[in-house]
Amino acid sequence: MEDIHTNLSEQQIIRRKKLYQLKLLGINPYPSEEYVVTTTICNIRKNFTEKETISIAGRLMRLRILGKASFGEIKDHTGCMQIYFTQDHLFLSPDQIKKEDAYNVFLKKLIDIGDIIGVKGILFKTKMDEITIHVHQFTLLSKSIRPLPQVKMDKNKKIYDAFSNTEQRYRMRYVDLIVNDHVKEIFLKRTRIIKKIRNFFDKKGYLEVDTPILQSIPGGAIARPFETYHNTLGIPLYLRIANELYLKRLIIGGFHGVYEFSRNFRNEGMDRLHNPEFTVLELYVAYKDYYWMMNFTEKLMKCICNKFQKKENNHFNFQTPFPRIPILDSIKKYTGFDIKEMGKEELRKVCQKLHIEENIKMSKAKLIENIFEEKCEKNYINPTFIIDYPVEMSPLTKRHRYNENLSERFELIINGQEIANAYSELNDPIDQLDRLREQMKLRNTKNESISIDQDFIRALEFGMPPTAGIGIGIDRLVMLLTQEKSIQEVLFFPQMRPEKIGKK
Incomplete structure (x- = not known):
């Protein structure tokens, strides 16, 4: 600079x-x-x-x-x-x-x-x-x-010469807050939303916890991590991409319900829905399943959104129950292709016909994900549960009790974007290790010490009760309730390229 x-x-x-x-x-x-x-x-x-x-x-x-x-x-x-x-x-x-x-x-x-x-x-x-x-x-x-x-x-009280350039606003948020009063209201509302969620969970008796941001193994999700190095220990460390595996350890340790507002970091692309650091709320409750979690999520969302959704612009109907649609049925409805029995090569041909990005390195799970995101997701404006994902898409999720090719997983979609992701958590340590190894093969990685959290597998071997877990994207939820179209609008200091100051 x-x-x-x-x-x-x-x-x-x-x-x-x-x-x-x-x-x-x-x-x-x-x-x-x-x-x-x-x-x-x-x-x-x-x-x-x-x-x-x-x-x-x-x-x-x-x-x-x-x-x-x-x-x-x-x-x-x-x-x-x-x-x-x-x-x-x-x-x-x-x-x-x-x-x-x-x-x-x-x-x-x-x-x-x-x-x-x-x-x-x-x-x-x-x-x-x-x-x-x-x-x-x-x-x-x-x-x-x-x-x-x-x-x-001007004479008609129309604003001009405003501080409205988005790049300047994000870089100099302190000035943005001084001169644009509505910006401050966004962040006040964000704080109130988080407080409302925290109160909702606390009344249920769930415990708020903190888990490590620096992790020796970047686990709990598939994403490229930020890497650093610890001089004293002489080991590489990673900024967390998810806190899921640590919260499950606490369930194994005997807590009934735990939650965390987690700052996560992913060294990947940036757009209006993605920032390299973002906030996710994760909750895990013992002796529950994903059906219970859907009902719980409906109550939570109705409580939050009835309070914070702008009364004058009620774009979304939070009337319960929310529709529950299997992901493969959704794909068939909006593409005309029944992909239930398709293998990877058949899915690639479907993607080609639909003009969706694909290549030989993409897994079956990634191909299905691309089809849903490109052709289906945008159609769900009111709150909708997309359920029963193929097991290949959900390596940390229990197989479906009625169909072992599917998993007990749902995503909550509102306004055409994912707001939450939830599972009946996989607690079979042998199945979990096999599925993580299969995932490792798809990532073309042979080093299990980096790709698989062996201590988490050891923890599962002591026994984890049946558990339901959910992750809610706080930034996207705030976007929804403030009617902002970019994640940068709901982050005080979004990531930016280095500023070139002083050059004409």
């Missing part, structure tokens, strides 16, 4: 000069003393009392100098409010300059939009009935030496 302090703009140079002038006046533009805040803007609006004296702090968002009186706007973490300055009643705190200079020198010449300030004053309402603070004491808490983008409106 190039030095961001080269090629300063005219505005940046002017602000740095103001910074120097403040220091010459003996004013610390970055004071360390506590600033006492007595209320918030939200509380003021809810509990307005005429002539009440208050003290708040926030960022100066507007400033309009009008001779001996000026209006501005201050923004704290709860909202924005108008502030009013007059030459005769403004004092600077701390008291380093003369009273008469507080307005004419300090406010008029040395303060900029974007500065973080503290104001003490008296509440009143203007003739336009707008709640306003008449500022009597003014404190600079942090000088902004880089100007904010100014969101403007």
